[in-house]
Amino acid sequence: MHKLSLEQRITSMQTLFIPESIAIIGASADPSKPSGQPLESLLANGYKGKVYPVNPKYNELYNIPCYPSIFNVPGDIGLAIIAVPAAITISALKDCVSMGVKSAVVFTSGFAEMGGKGKVLQQEMTILARESGMVICGPNCMGIFSAHNALMANFAVTRLPERTITDSFLGFISQSGGFGAACYSSISERGIGFSHFVSTGNEADLEFSEYLAYMIADTNTKVIGGYLEGVKDGVKLARAAEMAIEAGKPVLLMKPGRHEVAARAAASHTGAMVGSDRVYDALFKQKGIIRVESVEELNEVLNILVSGKIPQGRKVCILATSGGSGVMLADKCVEFGLEVPELSADTRNKLDKLLPDFASSINPVDITSQVMTQPALLRQCAEIILADPGIDILMLCYWAETLGEVEIIEQIAEISGSTDKMVLNLVNGQEEAARDTLEKLHDKLIPASRDGEYAIRALKLLTWYNEKKIGYGSELSFPELPAGAREEVAAYLDDFAPGAKLTEFQAKKILRAYGIPCTKEILAVGPEEAVEASAILGCPVAMKIESPDILHKTDAGGVMLNIDSPEKVREAFTRITAAAGEYKRDADIRGVLVQEMLPPGTELIAGISRDSVFGSVVLFGLGGIFVEVLKDVAMRIPPLSEIDTMEMMDEIKGKKVLEGVRGRLPVDKKALSQVLLRLSMLASDFPQIAEMDINPLLAYPDGVAAADAVIVLKA
Template identity: 35%
Template sequence: MESISMDQTGRHPVTERTGRDALDCLLSPRSIAIIGVSSNFNKLNGRVMKFLLEKGYTGRIFPVNPKYEEVGGHRCFAAIGEIGEVPELAVISVPAKAVPGQIEAAGRAGVRAAIVFSSGFGEMGEEGRRAEQDVVEIAKRHGMRLCGPNTLGVINAFDGAFATFTQYGMGPTSAGPVGFVTQSGAFGTAIAALARKRGLGLGYFANTGNETDVTFADCLGRIVEDPRITTLAGYIEGITDGPGFVTAARRAMEMGKPLVVTKVGRTASGARAASSHTGALAGEDAVFDGIARQYGVIRARNEEHMLDIVDMSTTTACPDGRGVGIITQSGGAGVLMSDRAEEVGLEVPQLSEETVARLKGILPDFGAAGNPVDVTAQFIADPSMLKESVKAVLDDPNVHVAAVWLQLMDGFVDTLTETFRELKEETEKPFVVSWVAAPEEGLRALRELGICALRGAEPTIDAIAALVGWNEARKAWLADEGDGAESAPLPAPGAGFVPTETTAGMLLEAGVPVARLGLAASADEAVEIAEGIGWPVAVKIESADILHKTEIGGVEIG
C-alpha cells in the first residue's frame, strides 16, 4: 500500500510518487486521471473514459471534473489533488487557457506524465508558442513528462490503455506486433485504420503532437524495448531530437526489428508545409537519408508502401539474398514484376537446368518454365500445379524468395488457402502472395495463416526489395559492430545547420571526391580564395539561418 506524504509545497496530501520511469507511465500507465472528462461519451472529452471501459483497461481510472459525482461507474473528483493517490498518467482535455492550471495541479499531485489534447498552442503562431512554453516550464518544474499539446494521445493495446480520442479507438483494435508513432494526428489515424483493415495489429499508437517535450524519438526508443513488438513504423514531418532518433534506430537494428518510416518534407514546398502544420523543423532531407542508410531505417514513399513493408515484415522471414523467383498465372504480370525487380535492385535469376526440367514436368506444354514461371489458368483444375511450381522455384539455389501473382479467384478461396497453407509447411524459403482484385475473405484467410498477401504486382516487389535491403544492411552493420569498427557518425537529423566544410570532410573521409573550397568572411577574401582555386567557381552563402540557399538567391555560378 502506498503511504501518505506531503508534496514539496505542503499544500495538500498526496500519495508517494511512483518510482516508474515517466515514459513508462505515459506508454504503459497503471493508473489514469482524465481531467475535463465528460459523462457524454460521444464528446471528444468523453471518449477516453469510453475507450478505457470498452477495451478492458485493468488499471485504476480517476475521472476529474467538478460537474460530476460519477462518470461511467467511477467516482468523479473535483480536482486531481483530491484523489488521494498519484495517477501515473494525467490526460488533460480542457480548453487551452485552462491547461497551465491543470498541469500545475497534476505536477503538485506528483503525476509523472501528462497528455494534453488541447490545441491552440505552438501550431497557432507566436502567441501560441509563448503559451506552450509556459506549459512546458510548469511541467519541467515538477519533473513531469508532457506529450503534446495538440495530440490525439497514446494507445497501448496490449494493456487496453486507450488514452486517446481518435476515431481509431471506436473499432476493433486487437493488439499486434507493430508499434506505430506519428507526428500527424489525423493522417496517423488514417494509417492506423488502414493497418486495421489489413488485419495488422497495432500494439502501440502514439501521436506526439507539437513535441514540446516527449518526442517521436522518445516514444520510438521506449516502444522498441517491448518484446511483444517485432516491427516499428512511423510518420515523420520533422525530427526534433536527432540524437534520440539515432539511438532508437540503432537499438532497433541491434534487436533485429525493422523500422519503417514515411518522412515527408523531401522538397522545399513539403518542408514548408510540414513546418506550417506542426511548427516542427523539417530539416535537410539529405541528412535524414544519410541517417536512414547508416542505421538501416527503411524509408517508405507513402502510407501504403509503409504498410506493405510492415505487413511482410510481420509475416515473412527476411530473404537471405536478392534472387526473386516469380510465379504467375499471367505472362504480362510476370514481365511487369521482372522489370520492377531489376529497377529496385533485385535479381530475377535464370533457373538451373534441373529446376527447368522439374517445372516442365509440372506445367502444361503451353506454360512457361523460365523465370518468371507462367502456370496459366490450368492450375485452377489442378491446384497442385501451383504449389509444386512454387516449391520447385524455391528449391533453386539462385532463388531466395518467391513472389506469387494471382487475380480474382473469388470461387477458389478455400482451395487457394489450403494450397498456400501446405506450401508454408513444406518450404523453408519465404514467399509472398500478390493477389490482385482479391476477395477480402481470401486476404484474411492468408493473414490468419501468417502468409503475406499484398494487392499489387509492383507493391509486392517493392516490399521484398525493402526487406532484402534491410537484411543486408543489418548484416553489414552487425559485422562492423563485431569488428569494433566505428564509422564517423553523421550529423543527427534535426541538428540544424551543418557547415559545408564539415560535410566536405565527411565525404572525403568516405572516399568521395569533392571540389576545393574555402570559407570567406568578406568579398576580398572570397576573391582571394577563388583565385587560389581557379576560375570558374561557385559562391554560396554560409549561414545557420539559411538552409535553402537557392530560394533567397544565395548561390552564384561563374
C-alpha cells in the same frame, strides 16, 4: 535541470504507457468530445486500473464518482489526461506535480502552434516537465493508446479491434494526429494488431525519438511505424535508430518534404547541396530506417513482416498462371532493384517434366491454365523452385477465380510453411473472389497482395533492410592520423575568427594534417616568385588566385592551367591578378598559388557541411564544374564506417564512372574510402567547420589527390 539519456527516458515513460490509475481533468459526459471520449473508452474496453474523472460540474460520470478537484481524488494517480482550456492547463499541470503525478497527456491546443502567447505557455510547460520530472505527451495531441492494458488515453482510437491476425505487433507514432488516426484505421482493417499508438502533438516534453526508443525496448512491439515531419535533436533520432537495428526491430517511417528547397545560400558547393530532407534520407540509409512513401506502401511492407519472414536476398522467381502477368512483374522487379535470374539447369529439367509443352520453365515460369485441371501443379512447381539455391523469393501470381478453392489455399499455406524463403502471393481477378482469397491468406499470415508494384517495392525495401542489418555490426573505422594532427589543426584554426573563409592554400594545410593527399603547391606573391615556384615544381603548372574573398576562382577568371614556360608563368600571374581585381575590386588578394599539374583523372567532390538538426554531414559525389547542376551526391552523418563510405560510392547515379568508362581503369575505391573516413574524423573533431569542399578530388587507379579545397568556419 538536465537532459536525460534515452535509456533514462524509457524508464520514466513507464507510467505514461502502463499507469495503474488515471485522472481525467476536465472530464465530460459527452463522448463525442475529446474531454468525454477517454472516460467512455477506458470503461468500455476494460481498462483494469482506477479511473478518476475530475470536473466540478459533475458528481458522477458513467456511474463512477467525479471529483471537483485533483486534490479530492482518493488514491494515487499515475497518469493525468488534461482536457481543459489552454489558459488553465499550466495551472492544472502544476496541481498534478504537487500531487505526485508522474505523467500527463495534454489534449489542449493553443500553444506553440499559435505563436505568441501560446509559444510562451508551451515553453513554461517544457520547463515544468524538466524541473519536476513529469513526462508530458503533447500538448495539441490526440493522445496515447496501448493494447495490452486497454489504455485509451486518447480520442483517436476508441475501441479495441474486433479482428486481429497478429496481436500487439505494431507500435505507431505520428506527428499528425488526424493522419495518424487514418493510418491506424487503414492498417487495422488488414487485421494487423497495434501494441501502441501515439499522437505526439507539439512535443513540449517527450519527442518522437523518445517514443521510438520506448517501443524498441517494449517486448510487446515487433515493428515500429510512424509519420515524421522533423525532429529537434538529430543525435537522439540516430541513437534510437541504432537501438532499433541492434534489437532487430524494423522501423518504417513516412517522411514528407523530399522536394524542400534549401533555405540558405552557401559559400561552398557542399553547403548548397545539404537540404534538411536529404540529410534525413542519409540518416535513414545509414541507420537502417525503412522510408515508405505512402500508407499503401506501409501496408504492403507490414503485410510481409507479419509473416515473420524477411527476404534473405534479391533473387526472385516468378511462378504465374499467365505469361503476360509474369513478364510484367519481371520488369517491375528489375526496375525496383530485385533480380530475376535464370533457374539452374536441374530446376528447369524438373519443371519441364511437370509442365505441358506449351508452358515455359524460363524465369518467369508460366504454368498456364493447366493448373485449373491439375491443381497440384502449383505446389509441385513451387517446391522445385524453392529448392533452387539461387532463388531467395518465390512470387506466386494467379487469378482468384481459378484458385479460389479451399484446397488451393491450403496448398499455398503448405508451400509457405515448408520453407524459410519468402513466398509472396499476387492475387488477380474479380473483386469479390480476390478479396476472399486475400483474407484467407492474410488469416494464415501468408503475404498476399492485389497490387504487384507496391508488393515488389515492399520486397525491395525489406531486402535492403536485411542487407543493412547483416552489415550493421561492422566496427567503425578510424584511420591512423599523422602524429599530432589534432593539436596542429586546433592551433591553426584558433587563428581564424568565426565565419572565416579559408583559402585553398590554408584549407590544404588542414587536409594534409589529417593525411588527405593534396597537390604540391607554392604560394607566390609576385611574378618572379611564381617563376621560381614553377621551376621547383616543374612545368607545366596550374596557377590560381589566392583570396578568401574569391572562393569560386573559375568564375573570376582566376585559374589557368598547363602553363609551360617562365614567360607564360609571368604573363599568367599578371592576367590572373588583374581578372580577380576586376571581378571583385575590394578582394583581399594574397598572391597566386602555383601548383603541380596533375594528369587527367576522375573529377569527384568530397566535403563537409552542417545541418541545423544533425550537425556535421560528410558528402561525396561527382565533382568538377557541373556539381551544382547535377547535385549527384551521397551523404552520411559522422562517425562513418568503411561500409558507409562504400555505400556512398555505390549510391551516386554516376557510380559507373568510378568503375571505369571509355577505356579508363576503375578508380581506387580504397583510397576514396580513406578520404571519406578522414573527413568524418575531421568533422567530428572540429564541429566549427561549417562547410568544406574538395573539388575536384581527382581519383586514379592507384590513389587520389585534392586539387582544390575551400573551408568556411561556423559564424
